[in-house]
Amino acid sequence: MTRILAIVNQKGGVGKTTTAVNMATALAAVGKKVLLIDFDPQGNASTGLGIEPSARKITSYHMLINGLPANEATLETMIPRLHIVPSNIDLSAAEIELVSMEQREFLLKRSLEKSSLNYDYVMIDCPPSLGLITLNALTAAHSVLIPLQCEFYALEGLSHLLKTIKLIQGNLNPNLTIHGVVLTMYDKRNKLTEHIENDVRGFLGDVVYETVIPRNVRISEAPSHGKPALIYDLQCAGSKAYLKLAKELIKREKNLSRLVAA
Numbered sequence: 001m002t003r004i005l006a007i008v009n010q011k012g013g014v015g016k017t018t019t020a021v022n023m024a025t026a027l028a029a030v031g032k033k034v035l036l037i038d039f040d041p042q043g044n045a046s047t048g049l050g051i052e053p054s055a056r057k058i059t060s061y062h063m064l065i066n067g068l069p070a071n072e073a074t075l076e077t078m079i080p081r082l083h084i085v086p087s088n089i090d091l092s093a094a095e096i097e098l099v100s101m102e103q104r105e106f107l108l109k110r111s112l113e114k115s116s117l118n119y120d121y122v123m124i125d126c127p128p129s130l131g132l133i134t135l136n137a138l139t140a141a142h143s144v145l146i147p148l149q150c151e152f153y154a155l156e157g158l159s160h161l162l163k164t165i166k167l168i169q170g171n172l173n174p175n176l177t178i179h180g181v182v183l184t185m186y187d188k189r190n191k192l193t194e195h196i197e198n199d200v201r202g203f204l205g206d207v208v209y210e211t212v213i214p215r216n217v218r219i220s221e222a223p224s225h226g227k228p229a230l231i232y233d234l235q236c237a238g239s240k241a242y243l244k245l246a247k248e249l250i251k252r253e254k255n256l257s258r259l260v261a262a
């Protein structure tokens with residue numbers, strides 16, 4: 001069965017795309033078949049996997065707005081077993097076009113259902129908002145993966161996100177679960193990091209993955225080379241952390257906690 005994971009946080013710059021690209025790569029590296037859907041008009045996930053702008057003729061926009069079946073929008077990447085549906089700035093128009101469309105929250109789900117998907121995982125890299133594009137991802141997904149940066153306002157944004165997820169569970173997608181929260185750009189020398197970590201773990205318990213992703217310069221260098229960190233430098237601390245997180249994610253699959261949002 002294909003597991004569909006939406007990578008969501010309405011804040012920008014918290015590590016959604018980095019997590020999407022490197023988790024997709026790590027899962028492919030351990031033998032899983034993975035489709036990464038770039039669902040952000042900025043197209044960072046496409047760039048991070050080396051997809052040239054000229055190769056982005058068919059994009060996630062066409063899945064959403066034209067009802068194109070997912071399997072007709074996929075491209076191969078440099079990584080065996082990892083495919084991508086790219087995106088570009090066209091997708092920014094979708095947020096407005098969707099408003100007047102029928103079944104506007106279900107369009108990504110329909111596109112994914114139109115063809116039988118030969119993937120273990122579909123990962124959706126969402127934009128930094130809780131607009132209709134993200135709602136489409138949350139409606140299509142089995143579960144949500146939330147990257148959280150250890151900083152002062154993190155918890156405030158998180159409770160808003162949890163409320164939104166609860167609303168989706170009540171209306172659009174009753175079976176949606178929270179797969180987990182991953183602490184990103186973790187800096188163990190920073191006292192605030194430790195403080196936020198204690199708060200988040202105290203609040204959410206086991207929902208927070210044991211694995212944390214350290215702040216690591218190799219991770220931030222990799223996208224400018226059009227490569228996931230795991231390909232750019234497999235030995236760096238960031239790559240090792242994403243591999244560890246992939247293993248934790250697979251292990252957790254069997255026992256997903258259904259979070260009752262506060």
Ligand SMILES: Nc1ncnc2c1ncn2[C@@H]1O[C@H](COP(=O)(O)OP(=O)(O)O)[C@@H](O)[C@H]1O
Nearest residue numbers: 012013014015016017018185214215216219220
């Ligand atoms: N663990 C990390 N260590 C260092 N830099 C990181 C790390 N994770 C992300 N970054 C950098 O932080 C910025 C924002 O990350 P990104 O994944 O694009 O966030 P989002 O998709 O949530 O907007 C990018 O420049 C990225 O390279």
Ligand SMILES: [Mg+2]
Nearest residue numbers: 016017040044
């Ligand atoms: Mg992003």
